[in-house]
Amino acid sequence: MKLKYSDEKHIFNIHTDGIPYLSFDMLDSLGVPNLFSTRYISYDEAAGTGVKGLRCAVMKTESVEEAAPVCRANRDILAHQLGSSLDMELVTDQKHTNYVHVATCEEDLGVATVGTFAMHRQFVDGIVTDIPDALLTVFGGDCPPVYLTDPKRGASGLVHAGWKGTLGKIPQVAVAQMTVKFGCDPADMYAAIGPGVCVDCYEMGDEVYDVFAEKWGRDDADMLLHRYPAKDAEGNEIPGGKYHLDLRKANLLTLLRAGIPADHIAVSNVCTMCNVDTFYSYRGRALENEQVAMMVNRFR
């Protein structure tokens, strides 16, 4: 697939058999099945083209009755490509919170369909579990997923980290839940920050700088948000400009401060908006659907 990113560190493996997806090489090496989908339903490497229009998430504008079966069928195919199925799925409804659901009982598996959630799992943006072979699912149109796993304790987590979840340090909330509920030691954990909007593409209002300064402190806000100069029609810099937020750096900082070793963290360098041909992107006005991130709580 044609992706704009540098892969000097070999962060991703690209799979084009079946429904195409990216997987993190670090998680693959641990034997943890994982994926991040694209717009493609299929892709022919030899021809360099594919069929687009994959639907995995029920969008707000769609009828749940029409969209849910289609999205479930596609997610089930992807789940099978990871050696799992939707019967094992734990899925979030995603309201830009930093709430993380702790799933420990098998009755939780496979019960939720997007749009008609089990009550106890509403208003969560992340799930952690120690149920063997559980399939964790989150969605994102520019917001990166953060994958967490602890091979020693047999526990995993997956969170949706848009700017509000990132502000609320949702990866740290998930790490804390895994530590308290499953006895995980962050030193044994691995994390991967999935594809999402890059800092160059992620323009924010001044109020976002203010809330980061309030919640994280001014030093962190200055590190994570930079004002890009405005330009006139000739490209000359003029007063004004907008803040840009570095979501990757913010989530990396959160994971490091939660105690996960730097060499246990993989950070995506793929931007959904820079690659709007391959990915759905809210900001890139490719709004038809969203990517799905999946990970199976399974270890080699």
Ligand SMILES: [Zn+2]
């Ligand atoms: Zn970008």
